[in-house]
Amino acid sequence: VKWNKEQNISFLIIEHNMDVIMSLCHHIWVLAEGTNLADGTPQAIQNNEQVLEAYLGD
Secondary structure, three states, X not given: OHHHHHHOOOOOOOOOOHHHHHHHOOOEEEEEOOXXXXXXOHHHHHOOHXXXXXXXXX
């Protein structure tokens, strides 16, 4: 992660552990059934109603 910040290089992570994603990423895309459900900052994703409903069943 330190190397990535120093080199300013983007990378793609496919991961279901949201603690990992929230700690590593500045911008997140959330897919549901192959469709882009939402994208934004970690804070925006945590507060997105569509994401909460799709993944937490709220």
